[in-house]
Amino acid sequence: MISALHFGGNTLEYVSYYVMAQIACICLMGIILFKIHRNVNKQLSQIYLGNLVFVLMLYFGAEIFWAIVDGGIVTSTKPLLYLSNIFTYVLLSIAAFQWYLLSEAIQKNKAIENNTIKLLLSIPVWLSTILCVTAYRTGLVYYVDENGALVGGKLYVILIIVPFGYMIAASVKAFARAFNKDKYAERNIYFMIGFFPIAPIVLGVAQAMYWRAPFLCYGAVAAAFYIYTSIQDTLISLDPLTQVNNRNQMYKYLTQKMKSPDPGLSLFLLIIDVDKFKSINDTYGHVEGDNALVLIADAIKGACQGPRNRFFVSRYGGDEFVVIAEMGYRAEATWLAEQIRSNVRKIGLEHNLPYALAVSVGIAQYDYSEPVPIQSFVARADSDLYKQKKLNAG
Known part of the structure; x- marks a missing residue:
């Protein structure tokens, strides 16, 4: 951390409070790690969060x-002066690197699953570690100067740039994605990632400035709890199989849109049903049926990319998906x-x-001059879907 390089003499008054604060933070982090470990169906983001929490616990121990x-x-x-600072700086750099990986995992960046890319991204950590060990x-x-005090050297700034660089890079990328992505639910996640470093940086x-007060450990714990609860909220709001929004999120979004019309745009609801999905399950098994649903969700998301952020994709249930579009x-x-x-085909x-993938799509347009409940709006799209099914069968 910034304050790992401490100046001045030793005092006993603050040690007890400082150590107790770090122990308390270790215990709180332990709760998060325990809950992550108990989760039998871990997402990649949860694995990286567990890694981050573990490194932070080691960091608090170093403090x-x-x-x-x-x-x-x-x-x-x-030797002890050097050693105590080596641990804090190296572990902080590793923690910042783990945060960068976590932020990319949350944003579904598949590149970080490549070991070569991860190795390249870790180069600043290795540089910082080598500088600390050889200091x-x-x-x-x-x-250590002639008075026995630890003093910053010519390249001390590197020890600050490395951890802050990872956090700032993660924030910048998240904010950029937040303003360019089309997915309503994911935009909240991007903003969450962008704002994450504020507490650790400020504290x-x-x-x-006040290096014997354990501000940073409190900021790290608060940020970790914030990320953990945000990930849990995301898991609750997303369909676990297809990773699109679930029905509850769709209802929330649709309720908002039905109350606030956008000038010059109309609100449409598209309900998508997989043709002959039962035969896929019966012939090839439910695992293959699940695979088909994942592919269809990807195809729908691909069709709903656009510059105006006007699409919301969700799984409505079973083999049905819903797209809410403003056009x-x-x-x-x-x-x-x-x-x-076309994308599904x-x-x-x-x-x-070994089978053909096809879907039918029903469309309903919302009339703001004659408001109806959500279920009635969905029923209109469902009625159009039924007509399309009959046409396809004929």
Whole structure:
């Protein structure tokens, strides 16, 4: 952390409070780690969060070691001064790197699953570690002066840039995605990731100014709990199989849109049903049926990419999906329905499936001058879907 390099003499008054604060933070982090470990169906983001929490627990332990050395509980020797700061800086850099991986996992960036890419991304951590470990000889990042105090070296700024660089990079990428993505539910996640570093950064700066007050550990714990609860909320709001919004999220979004019309745009609801889905399950098994649903969800999401952030994709239940779209004309909704059908056919061919993938799409347009309940609006789309099914069967 910023304050791992501490200046000045040792005092005993703060050690007890500082150590107790770190122990409390370790216990709180332990609760998160325990709950993640007990989850039998972990998402990649939960695995990375567990890694981050574990590293932070080690970091808090290193801070206890530093306080014991700094407070004179053990004889403060030159090797111990170096060692206590090596642990804090290296573990903080690793924690920041783990946060970057976690943020990318939450944002569904598949690149971080590549070990070569992860190794390249970790280069700043290795550089920081080498500088810390060799500081005893080189003094480039810190050294012990003639008074026995630890002083920053010429390259000390690197130890600050590395952890903050990871956090700032993650935030910038998240905010950029938030303003460019079309998915309503995911936008909230992007903003959450973007705002995550605020507490650690602000409290880290505060601890740099008042370095014997354990501000940063409280900020890290608050941020970790925030991320954990946000991930849990996301898991609750997403369909676990297809990773699109579930029915409850769809109802929330649709309720909002039915109350606030956008000038110049109409509200459409497209209900999508998989043709002959029962035969896929009966012939090839439910595992293959689930695979088909995942592919169809991807095809729908692909058709709903656009520059105006006007689409909301959800799984309505079983083999039915719902798209809520704001468009200028019904012809645009009809075009979107055809794009969905086309994408579904293509994705089936691309994966060399032993069966044909096809969907039927029903469309309903909301009339703001004559408001109706959500279920009635959905029923209109369902009625149109039934007509399309009959046409396809004929």
